[in-house]
Amino acid sequence: MFILLTTPNRKEVTRNVRGESPYVYLKTLYERIKKKIEESQGEFKDVEGFIEFVLREVLKEEETEEPAYTPEEEEEIKRRLRSLGYL
DSSP states (O other): OEEEEEOTTSOEEEEETTSOOHHHHHHHHHHHHHHHHHHTTTSOSSHHHHHHHHHHHHHHHHHHOOOSSOHHHHHHHHHHHHHTTOO
16 A cells, blocks of 8 residues: 655655555565565466466456345345444
8 A cells, every 4th residue: 555645845755554665665576476486386487477367367356256145135234224223
């Protein structure tokens, strides 16, 4: 997670929550991915291939994700919440 800081001279600086600049954070992330690739015993050729794989997996999960409740279950939950005064 990154936060936007304003310095006294009004220059905006983006930092992650640990105070690192995005460059340092991305470099650290790159190095962690590179180490993971080395440990993968040839499963991935390079950092870009690893990132592409991870992004495809995340997007695939989002596309195939089932709704948590059926429409009937949602209505029952709403009915119960109304009876308790939450809705």
